[in-house]
Amino acid sequence: MAEAPAPTPVPIGSATTTLGFSLPRAGLGPGELAVIVVDGDVQSEAIAGYYQAARGIPAANIIRVKLNTSSATISVADFAVLKADVDAKLPAGVQATLLTWTAPSRVVGTCAMSITSAMAFGFDSKYCGGCSATAPSSYFDSESRQAWADHKIRPSMLLGAASLAAAKTLIDRGVRADASRPAGDGYLLRTSDAARSVRYADFSALPAAWAGRLQLNYSDNSAGAAADAIENKSDVLFYFTGLSKVLKLGSIGFRPGAVADHLTSYGGLLPGSGQMPITDWLDAGATASFGTVEEPCNFTQKFPKASVLIEHYFRGATVIEAYWKSVHWPGQGLFVGEPLARPFPDSPSFTLENGQYLISTRALRSNASYSLEYRVGAAGTWTALAAFKTVRAEAQTLRSPLPPANATELRWRGPCPSDAALQCTL
Numbered sequence: 001m002a003e004a005p006a007p008t009p010v011p012i013g014s015a016t017t018t019l020g021f022s023l024p025r026a027g028l029g030p031g032e033l034a035v036i037v038v039d040g041d042v043q044s045e046a047i048a049g050y051y052q053a054a055r056g057i058p059a060a061n062i063i064r065v066k067l068n069t070s071s072a073t074i075s076v077a078d079f080a081v082l083k084a085d086v087d088a089k090l091p092a093g094v095q096a097t098l099l100t101w102t103a104p105s106r107v108v109g110t111c112a113m114s115i116t117s118a119m120a121f122g123f124d125s126k127y128c129g130g131c132s133a134t135a136p137s138s139y140f141d142s143e144s145r146q147a148w149a150d151h152k153i154r155p156s157m158l159l160g161a162a163s164l165a166a167a168k169t170l171i172d173r174g175v176r177a178d179a180s181r182p183a184g185d186g187y188l189l190r191t192s193d194a195a196r197s198v199r200y201a202d203f204s205a206l207p208a209a210w211a212g213r214l215q216l217n218y219s220d221n222s223a224g225a226a227a228d229a230i231e232n233k234s235d236v237l238f239y240f241t242g243l244s245k246v247l248k249l250g251s252i253g254f255r256p257g258a259v260a261d262h263l264t265s266y267g268g269l270l271p272g273s274g275q276m277p278i279t280d281w282l283d284a285g286a287t288a289s290f291g292t293v294e295e296p297c298n299f300t301q302k303f304p305k306a307s308v309l310i311e312h313y314f315r316g317a318t319v320i321e322a323y324w325k326s327v328h329w330p331g332q333g334l335f336v337g338e339p340l341a342r343p344f345p346d347s348p349s350f351t352l353e354n355g356q357y358l359i360s361t362r363a364l365r366s367n368a369s370y371s372l373e374y375r376v377g378a379a380g381t382w383t384a385l386a387a388f389k390t391v392r393a394e395a396q397t398l399r400s401p402l403p404p405a406n407a408t409e410l411r412w413r414g415p416c417p418s419d420a421a422l423q424c425t426l
Helices: 042-055 076-089 115-121 147-151 164-177 279-284 306-314 319-325
Strands: 033-038 062-065 073-075 096-099 106-108 112-114 156-158 184-190 215-220 236-241 254-262 288-292 333-337 349-353 356-361 368-375 383-390 396-400 409-415 423-425
Touching: 033 042, 042 164, 062 076, 073 076, 076 106, 076 115, 096 115, 106 115, 112 115, 112 333, 115 156, 115 333, 164 254, 164 279, 236 306, 254 279, 254 319, 279 288, 279 333, 288 319, 306 319, 319 333, 383 396
Parallel strands: 033 062, 033 096, 073 106, 096 156, 156 333, 184 215, 184 236, 236 254, 254 288
Antiparallel strands: 106 112, 288 333, 349 356, 356 396, 368 383, 368 409, 409 423
């Protein structure tokens, strides 16, 4: 007869310190972003200088390159030279990049990739090619805090401003977003344009799911009896819809840090092609947007998934991280905006109070498992102090018993950066 497994030791709870343990932080910092500037281009250099001062970007992270900014496109061969130059100059800790020019915005070979996706992955035709499935991003909905370290990609964003004045306004807007912790509002629209409203299944459940945390509003105008756009709204934080052109933008007041996009074929084809370009969202007051640069057809995987974006943003990610994590097949998509905007920063703390550990954070993934463990000595067995199952993403304080006085180390376990279904030491 098999022996019963030995019970897990129960700590006595006599520790008097936190053993130097601290929780991992969420959100990219200025030292992890490189700003790519076109050497000799007056506007690109001025934008880069303003951004560096506004965000405290280290001088080593200002990367100067040679680039023809008179064309909306760049060839695969010329892009390969550009990317090799950038990669050779990037400091080791850089996890993402900001491009400070308006053109080129796409790389053209046998198919077209956005320049932001090409910067992240390198040009490869598996990421583009019109109406077909394209290669996925391992960064999609991941728990990674460092995309390059965990996934060997560096998410990229094009600032998307046509003038220095517009760039300064956009940058200032992103800075004002930081730690603003807005309550909403968010608008998710299913319009009368059925082909462009295929994201509605993701939209419809969000108002109830986020009740008490964010004010989200879902509108279904699939029958065409009401309006296909919102108007005269203020304090808009999210606006996701599906149309070739969104009307009434001039009547909307966006909050700093607002994210907005419209599912259509050529929103990222800059300059515009008859459909509304994504830069119109920035001009209207949004802080970031997304659109595709070649005909993608309406695969939902090629466009932002609102539920994923909102959760990661709310948990403390910067807008570049949240946006990139929301697109499963991003090769044809252009990301524009101010990348470091972070309205919901996580300021995690780990303290010893009244005979227990207090774990305060907003960065925990919904419906995920976490645990705090200790061991005695470098070769000791890790023993669980406390296990947690988070129901939803929100700022919260968790409590754990203390380990015995001879404990020497603590660790925090949760979803892995490369695979959220697995458990890793964070």
